[in-house]
Amino acid sequence: MDITPFLEPEKGRPLYQQLYSFFKREILAGRLKAGTKLPSKRALSKHVNVSQTTVEHAYEQLTAEGYLISRPRKGWYAAEVEGRFHGTAPPPPPETAANDEASPSRHIIDFHHGHADLRNFPISAWKKTFANAVDDFSLFQSGPAAGDIALRSMISSYLRESRGVVSTPEQVIIGAGTTILLQLLCRLFGEGAAVGFENPGFHRSKTFLKTGGLRVIPISVDNRGMSVEELRQHDLKGAYVTPSHQFPLGMIMPVGRRLELLDWAALNGAYIIEDDYDGEFRYAGQPIPSLQVLDQNSRVIYMGTFSKSLIPSLRVSYMVLPAPLLKDGLRLASLYKQTVSRHVQHAVAQFMKSGDWQRHLNRMRTLYRKKRKALLETVQRELGESVLIKGENAGLHIILEANGAVSEETLISKAFEEGVKVYPVSASYEEPPKSASVLLGFGGLSEEDIETGIKKLKKAWR
Amino acid sequence: MDITPFLEPEKGRPLYQQLYSFFKREILAGRLKAGTKLPSKRALSKHVNVSQTTVEHAYEQLTAEGYLISRPRKGWYAAEVEGRFHGTAPPPPPETAANDEASPSRHIIDFHHGHADLRNFPISAWKKTFANAVDDFSLFQSGPAAGDIALRSMISSYLRESRGVVSTPEQVIIGAGTTILLQLLCRLFGEGAAVGFENPGFHRSKTFLKTGGLRVIPISVDNRGMSVEELRQHDLKGAYVTPSHQFPLGMIMPVGRRLELLDWAALNGAYIIEDDYDGEFRYAGQPIPSLQVLDQNSRVIYMGTFSKSLIPSLRVSYMVLPAPLLKDGLRLASLYKQTVSRHVQHAVAQFMKSGDWQRHLNRMRTLYRKKRKALLETVQRELGESVLIKGENAGLHIILEANGAVSEETLISKAFEEGVKVYPVSASYEEPPKSASVLLGFGGLSEEDIETGIKKLKKAWR
Structure with missing residues (x-):
């Protein structure tokens, strides 16, 4: 060879x-x-x-x-x-x-956390909305750099209604994906600015901020989220957190820690980037409002996306800039120009306005709740004491932590031998974690596939 | 025969x-x-x-x-x-x-260079193409970071056919606007890297590259384009040029200067960013192939956009990376993720494949040729010796240089008093130019408005 x-x-x-x-x-x-x-x-x-x-x-x-x-x-x-x-x-x-993408050889059950369930997508309503947008000739010429005001207004209202986020439409900046908005934030913080980042945390965002010129300081996460004590030991311009559903561990930041974090930011003139990447989906207890709603000092930059709540490939994200950053933020945005097609912007705004999106979201929430239930029940029944379930109260993924001496790589490769793809958690850590855990996304799988997948995991891991 | x-x-x-x-x-x-x-x-x-x-x-x-x-x-x-x-x-x-955008009180004739003529846009074909894209469920989940291979293949073939650009589909990177791609280039060149930039040149791109962390060195432009002699006096990692239709002056870089520029790049291991922002539109003589086609040493980064050739608000641009930059470029692209909705990508690819786009482009070329003719004839008839016309052989704008002692600001404000918007050229310069010139875009105006507009300019400027 x-x-x-x-x-x-x-x-x-x-x-x-x-x-x-x-x-x-x-x-x-x-x-x-x-x-x-x-x-x-x-x-x-x-x-x-x-x-x-x-x-x-x-x-x-x-x-x-x-x-x-x-x-x-x-x-x-x-x-x-x-x-x-x-x-x-x-x-x-x-x-x-x-x-x-079709796998020719065999049926793989893929617990990818980025997949969404689209079998129930209201395709005809969406098509109609889109066709109407294309009919609107005023949308063919370039629009406002930060996004069309119609969409920004709808997002502003929605965020206030469902996430407690207080904003004017002007504070909402639209971008073709979270990375575009993070890129803008990098330039807003300035080359070489230091930012605290959850450890473990979103590997991709971390790399992205580094590439964007920031110094990224890993800050430990305990079972209440980012450690504010550790934050205080550094001279930072900001901190990046996922308080609604920590990535990857999945816990929800309790209100005490939230207030501590906000105090730290106010005291240090720092900004908190709140990445609410799947905040629409919460299954147990009351919906938890955003971090931004508690903020009395304009210290929070709130970020959200339609990737999970509408169409993953649509590429529409948004952020809400606090007042002190607004002027420079809009200036930078006008330099970048708007990155989302105006037809797409218009279609999303109309979809929100007509109620189609909320209906879709409610359906998805019910659907994901059922999937999550099937997943948790099957894991408990099939895997029992051999694993610990983490982060199951929100979002579209859970973590399984293995009890016993086994490596993450073994868990993943044994699963794959049985035709099941599960994902590493260690990539989110600065240093390899002590325990072996894997990440299972359930958004894109049917309940049947979830059950079959877990049974296969039992076989693989025994 | x-x-x-x-x-x-x-x-x-x-x-x-x-x-x-x-x-x-x-x-x-x-x-x-x-x-x-x-x-x-x-x-x-x-x-x-x-x-x-x-x-x-x-x-x-x-x-x-x-x-x-x-x-x-x-x-x-x-x-x-x-x-x-x-x-x-x-x-x-x-x-x-x-x-x-016109003021509600009176009819403003706006010679904005970013406007396109959309009255003849093949709306029903586009709607159909788009609806078909939305029907394709495989397009709802995320796709390749650099863009769907179908669109990259169509662009690669089109560029070879019409601009002489040699590329594989893998070398083509899709992005939601030229700025996204420039941003990626900034990170590829590295913080603080020095890049030569046309003076006068695209004000927006210049500011953007600076914000992206590059050191931008102004390089004079003579009547053959960027001065290579001046380039040689600096230690540069790259140079940004508009050889098909220099912005704003409008001249086309002759082949001798092109070869000189390529030699400089090869000798210095530098890269040339070729911004072919309106290369589709050329009115006199043979279509001039891109700079990239002459490049024997993989030194050219070719950039193009659908803003002028399809829909300004669509936000689809592309660049062709030379082989030495490909690996790092794709790695960066995968960090950014794709910024154009897959439905939009698919629709554009289908529009190209069906021939609808080429037909549209041909129509637009004819249309713009007629508008340009009307503009040039009216300017000669009405303004005669009082102005010098520049950059009229390609693109969607011309430059009028005033003969006589008058300032650019006076030209613009007097025009506006008569209800005509023309645009400054001095903003593109590092230092105020000696002569007073204004920029007139004609893409978005009817022939009637062009004639009326020039007649009003005569009145304004006499």
Whole structure:
């Protein structure tokens, strides 16, 4: 075999990811030519001394992303990236992502936390709303940089109504995804500004803030959320928290800690970035209002998104800037220009105005509550004492912490051998955590798949 | 037969594509007049010694994109680009934002350079395409961070065909506006990296790059574009240029300067950001290929947008990363996630695939050519020797330089008194220019308004 990936077992990155990166690089660089057959799972696993599951995991990922093509009973081939576009073959028949993502070999139950249930999406209402938006010719020319006032007004009202967030429409800034808004905040805080970040926390946002030029200081999270005591030991311009449903651990920040955090911010002239990424979904007890509602000193930047509450691929997020940041924020926004198509903005505003969105959200809440119930019951029944459930009172994912001496990687790879994808928690930590935990998102799975998935986990982990 | 395409069988590009390009060029340049009958498949195949299928393939493609009309049993004709779109049965003339923005008390004629003519927008085709996109459920979940491969493939093919840009679909990165892509470039160049910028140049992009953490060094522009001599006096990681239609002065960079610029980049390991913001519109002479096509050393980052060529408020831009930047660029893109809704991406890709976009573009080109003609004729007739016209060979704006002792501010305020908005050029300069010039965009105005506007300018400025 003339393909020899260089793997480093101690390097911290899972082996399947290292394999994945290796092949991706080879294909992008053109060293692995289109149409080349890849070594079989078995051959490669022997050759580089990893499990066949690890190889399969890497191949599945590459197939999902379009780098490999899987031919049933034949094997995996490097995708025809070059040939399609350099003239040999006829014009490109563009593959749709759906086909790319289809797993040809077997049915994988994927507990991805970013997936949403769209089977009940009110497609005809949405289509109609969208078609009406396209009919409005005034929407074809550029609009206000911070977003159309119609959408900002709807969001402002909704946030006050359901999350307690107090704002004027002018304070609401629309952006094509949370990263766009974080990017703006990076420039608002200024190059090199230090910001406290939950540890464990959102790996992606952390990397993003670093790339955006901030110094990111990890701050421990206890069972009430970010440690304010630790915050006080640093000279910080801000702190990034997920108080409604801590990511990844899932606990809800109690009011005492909230007030402590707000006091810290007021005293230090710092700002709190409140990422309310799935605050729409709460299952037990009263809905908890946002952190922003308790804020008496204009210290909170509230962030939300329609990714979970409407359409993941829609790319509409928003933030509410406190008064002291508003002028500079709007100036920066006007430099960036608006990143969401005005037709999309208009459609979302209309969907909110007509009540279609609230109805959808209520349906989803019921649906997710049932899924969550099925998940928790099955976990208790099938896995019992072998795991501890965490963060189950809100959001679209839970954490399973394993009792007993087992590694996170083993949990993940054994699960994958049974055809179940669960996700690492350690990636969210600065240093590897003591216990082994995995993250299970349930938004995108049916109740049946959830049950089957957990039964398979029982088999995998026993 | 007086049509003799020059084909190069060894050149790697399929013969049908070479034929296709030849006829497209002839039609666009007006050398093949509307209504001219094309040679039959059989005759042409004999004449240039290719198969009839090759000819048919080319003709079909040209027909799909609206360059040819196929009459059953009669043959193919060069399309009557003018007649088809004026007067038959155009859709209702919607008001453009230009009108919305006008003061309610009087009719303002606004020569804004960011406005596009949307009265002829193929609204029903676009609506249908969009509705089909919403029907595709696979598009609701998140897609690839750099953009869906279907759209990136269409853009890659289009750029090769019409701008000469050589790329694989993987090199194309989609973003919700040019600023998003510039932001990514800022992080790719690294905090504090120095970049040469045209003086005069795009004020907004300059400020944006500065805010993004780059050191922006103004480099003089002479009548051939950015001065490479001046570039050599600095230690730069890159240079930002608008070679197809310099903003704001409007000249086209000749090939000699292009090669000089590329040599400089190769020698210094620098990158050239080629902003082809309105490269679709050129009125005199051959379409000029992009700077990227001349680049032998992977030194050019090519940027384009659908703002002028489709819908200003759509927010879809793209850039083509050269191979050395690809790995880091894709890594950064995956951090940002995709900023354009997948439904929008899909709709644009389908619009390109169906030929609807090319047809629209052809119509717009004709329309803009007529507006430009009306503008230039009226300016010459009404303003005569009092102004010098600059930058009129491409794009959607021209520059009027005043002869005589008058300030830019006076030109603008006097015009406004007569109800005409023209725009300053000095904002694009580091230091106030010696002569007084104003910028007139004509994309969003009717020919009547253009004439009236110029007559009013005569009155205002005399």
